[in-house]
Amino acid sequence: MIKNANGDTWTEPIHLMADDIQSDTMKIIAVQPNLVEQVHEAILVEISSGKLTPGTRIIQEQIATELGVSRQPVQQALLLLRNQGLLRDAPGRGLIVAPLDPDYIRQMYEIRAVLEGLAFRKAAENNAQTARSQGMALIEKLDLHATRDG
Numbered sequence: 001m002i003k004n005a006n007g008d009t010w011t012e013p014i015h016l017m018a019d020d021i022q023s024d025t026m027k028i029i030a031v032q033p034n035l036v037e038q039v040h041e042a043i044l045v046e047i048s049s050g051k052l053t054p055g056t057r058i059i060q061e062q063i064a065t066e067l068g069v070s071r072q073p074v075q076q077a078l079l080l081l082r083n084q085g086l087l088r089d090a091p092g093r094g095l096i097v098a099p100l101d102p103d104y105i106r107q108m109y110e111i112r113a114v115l116e117g118l119a120f121r122k123a124a125e126n127n128a129q130t131a132r133s134q135g136m137a138l139i140e141k142l143d144l145h146a147t148r149d150g
Helices: 035-048 060-067 071-083 102-126 128-149
Strands: 087-090 094-097
Touching: 035 060, 035 071, 060 071, 071 087, 102 128
Parallel strands: none
Antiparallel strands: 087 094
């Protein structure tokens, strides 16, 4: 049994929906990236900066040692990078940095553009009333955060 401040009691569980929560009363919490995300980002920086060139063999133990982490987050980050097409399996060599393929990159950007357009359209359809009533205030709030954090 649950009793609120007014003395009302409930025996049924309460389910709150996102719309039931007042966003003005909650602080935005900055989410710290987990270890896998940090390792993923570190390897991605090495690839994008050219320090890890296409064809370079990726050695899990070496990366773990250099980053001062265990092999598990490195293994998970490498799997993510392989799934994203940035690393490839090389028979007898493990993983290597994938060569850049301009056609593949162009296709990925085209797919991303289509998906983002669909996502924005669906968001607009599902939240049209909220967008009309609160749109400018939300944009101003985002601008404020971007200016403060940037």
